[in-house]
Amino acid sequence: MPGRAAVRGLVDRLAAGCRSPLEIWGHDQIRVGARTIYLDMFAEAERVNIELDGATSHGDPAEREIDLRRDALLATVGILVVRFSHRRLTxxxxxxxQETLAILANRHGSP
Known part of the structure; x- marks a missing residue:
């Protein structure tokens, strides 16, 4: 079946916990222990992950708790997570x- 590998890759990413189009189609991922975490936009040199949160998946308190746990896990490997709402972005x-560039400039010299 044509495209089978692409469909399998999509299903694997969804099963691994991808919840947004940026996570699904992006190429940024990091392993923390046995877990693979898909990142919206990762500035590797600065160790900053920019997350773009939509109201549909991030308005629920249970989803917020998942985000907080994920952010804490990333912090254990020195990654700062910065979240912007879709509304604010648009x-x-x-x-x-401006805020993103200031954060990246500040972190650029961090160890």
Whole structure:
């Protein structure tokens, strides 16, 4: 069946915990222990992961708890997680960009 490998890859990513299009189709992932974590946008040199959160999956308290646990796990390997809401990204992209660049500049020299 044509495309079978692509479908299998998608199913594997969903089974591994991908919950957003950026996580599913992005190429950024990191292993922490036995767990593979898919990242929205990872600045590897600065060890910063930018997460773009939509209201549909991040408005639920149970989903928020999952995010907090995931962020804490990433912190154990020195990765700072910065979250921006979809609404903020679409209504104030210039400020989101400025904040992101400031965070990256600050972390660039961090060990």
């Amino acid at each position: 209504t104030d992209p210039a400020t989101v960009r």
